[in-house]
Amino acid sequence: MVNKRLIAYLALAVSVLLLTGCGPAYITKGVAFPKMYEEQPKSLLILPPMNESTDAEAKDYYMTTTERPFALMGYYTFPTEMVSDIMKQEGVYETEILYNMPLDKYQEYFGADAVLFTNIKKWDVSYMVLASTLTVSIEAKIVSTKTSEELWKYTGTVVVDLSGGNTGNGIAGLIVKLVVAAVNTAAADYVQYAKVANWRLMGTLPIGPYNEYYMKDQGFKFIDQTSKI
Amino acid sequence: MKKIISLIVFIFLSLTISGCGAPQPKPLYSYGNYSESYYAAKKELTPESALALEKSIEYAIEHSNESRSGRVAPGMYANLGYIYLKSGNQAKAIESFEKEKLIYPESAHFMNRMIKKIEVSQGVTNG
Numbered sequence: 001m002v003n004k005r006l007i008a009y010l011a012l013a014v015s016v017l018l019l020t021g022c023g024p025a026y027i028t029k030g031v032a033f034p035k036m037y038e039e040q041p042k043s044l045l046i047l048p049p050m051n052e053s054t055d056a057e058a059k060d061y062y063m064t065t066t067e068r069p070f071a072l073m074g075y076y077t078f079p080t081e082m083v084s085d086i087m088k089q090e091g092v093y094e095t096e097i098l099y100n101m102p103l104d105k106y107q108e109y110f111g112a113d114a115v116l117f118t119n120i121k122k123w124d125v126s127y128m129v130l131a132s133t134l135t136v137s138i139e140a141k142i143v144s145t146k147t148s149e150e151l152w153k154y155t156g157t158v159v160v161d162l163s164g165g166n167t168g169n170g171i172a173g174l175i176v177k178l179v180v181a182a183v184n185t186a187a188a189d190y191v192q193y194a195k196v197a198n199w200r201l202m203g204t205l206p207i208g209p210y211n212e213y214y215m216k217d218q219g220f221k222f223i224d225q226t227s228k229i
Numbered sequence: 230m231k232k233i234i235s236l237i238v239f240i241f242l243s244l245t246i247s248g249c250g251a252p253q254p255k256p257l258y259s260y261g262n263y264s265e266s267y268y269a270a271k272k273e274l275t276p277e278s279a280l281a282l283e284k285s286i287e288y289a290i291e292h293s294n295e296s297r298s299g300r301v302a303p304g305m306y307a308n309l310g311y312i313y314l315k316s317g318n319q320a321k322a323i324e325s326f327e328k329e330k331l332i333y334p335e336s337a338h339f340m341n342r343m344i345k346k347i348e349v350s351q352g353v354t355n356g
Contacts, residue, residue, distance in 0.1 A: 043335040064268040071303045072257050076335040079304035081267070082311040111338025191268055210298065211257060 029206050030218030032226075035151045036206040037218060039144055043076040044208075045112035048084045049138075050095045053123035059095070061191050062120055062138070069198045070116065074211025078110060107145035114142050114151060121155070123190055125162065132162040136193045140201050155225060156200035158193045258302035261289040283312050303333055307340065319347050 030037060046066050051059040063080055071077045092098050099117060106112050122137035141153035204222045207213045266285040270278040286309045293301040310325030326340040 060271045061268065064264055064271050067304055068260055068264055068302075074257070076303045076333050078336070078339065079307040079311060082307060085311075109339075109342070111335070113335075195264075210303070 025224045026221045027224035027226075028218060029204065029220045029222070032204070032222075032224065033152045033206055035144075035149060036142070037215065039113075039146070039151060040209070040215075041075075041113035041142070041144065041151065042209050043078065043111070043113045044070055044116045044142065045078045045083060045106050045110050045114070045145075046070065046080050046116045047098055047118075048080075048087070048095055049118040049120050050099060051120045051123075053120045055123045055190075058120045058123035058190070062118070062123070062194050065191060065194050065198055066116070066118060069195075069202050070205075070208075072211075073202055073205055074208030074214055076208075076210065078112060083110070103143060103145045103148045112145055114144050117141050117143065122157070123194075134158075134160040134162055134189065134193060136190060136197050138194065138197045138201065142205075152205060154201050154204045156197035158197045158200070160193060255295070255297040257297050258300065259289050259292045259296040260302060261285050261292060263289050263305075279312075283309070286312070300332055301328075304329070304336075306332070307336060310343075314343075314347070319351060323347055 049059050049062050049066075051062075063084065067077050067080050087098060092101075103115060106115050117140065119139040120137075121139055122135045125132055125134045135157065137155060137157040139153070139155045142151045143149065144151055207215075207217045263282075263285045266278070266282045270282040272278075286305055290301050290305055290309065293299065296302075306325045306329035310322045310329065313319075313325060314322035323344050326344050330337045330340045
């Protein structure tokens with residue numbers, strides 16, 4: 001009886017060790033993004049996103065999701081719609097040009113401490129015979145307008161299985177699945193999942209000055225995307 | 230048997246306790262349905278969706294005291310001022326930009342630039 005229990009405990013301990021050994025590598029905010037804590041930017045100029053996805057509308061839609069999470073993390077966020085329009089009035093229509101401008105220009109014009117660049121890497125649904133998946137993937141980085149150095153960078157990805165469980169067998173089942181997938185991928189769904197992707201990004205972002213946890217989160221751990229396994 | 234019952238009771242208790250744990254802290258700012266109405270206006274800009282966006286910002290501002298900070302969220306007065314500006318209400322636009330500046334000094338440089346722009350355009354039309 002005692003022996004059996006002991007063996008069970010040992011087996012559990014071994015499997016826990018094995019599991020942790022194979023898991024992702026974690027890193028703390030303080031180690032990953034020391035420049036954020038040194039420079040302590042207070043204001044973020046959120047630029048219109050770059051769109052590398054196959055959906056032309058993704059840019060306009062994703063833009064509506066960024067102000068809120070970054071503000072809630074404690075940063076002063078410049079009004080995105082206004083900034084986007086003003087850049088156009090100044091003759092900058094292409095996001096590519098915006099992303100290659102000297103960064104001190106943003107300090108000079110807006111008085112921003114740092115700029116937030118976002119890149120929509122994926123915003124699509126892949127239809128397969130047995131399962132359809134919706135993917136939203138956002139790469140974000142914060143760059144200092146003082147030193148032009150990258151202070152923070154992370155990629156948030158959400159993959160959703162749209163097949164919605166077993167809808168039946170045979171041809172009829174497949175047709176139902178495809179219909180379900182098509183219905184499920186209304187534009188609003190992308191935005192909903194983009195918000196989830198944003199919160200994955202927020203989990204790695206050092207907290208800003210308007211949040212009470214400012215400069216207290218250096219020990220917070222998250223999955224290290226730079227490590228090669 | 231007794232052991233199993235006590236185990237079930239324990240699991241049940243821990244589930245209920247975690248279910249009604251510490252109350253969720255209030256969010257730092259009140260946004261109301263700002264991001265939803267911003268999205269709707271981006272998707273299809275109509276007089277109705279534009280008005281709904283304006284109303285949602287005004288609502289978020291009015292309810293700012295319900296948030297953890299008690300402040301209006303960053304950029305909200307600027308967003309509202311910009312909507313006023315686009316509809317030709319320059320006085321109300323300037324008033325909102327001044328409020329943004331007052332709450333968030335980080336915005337002063339940009340807000341001053343906008344206010345100056347409006348004043349210059351007024352000077353041109355008046356002179």
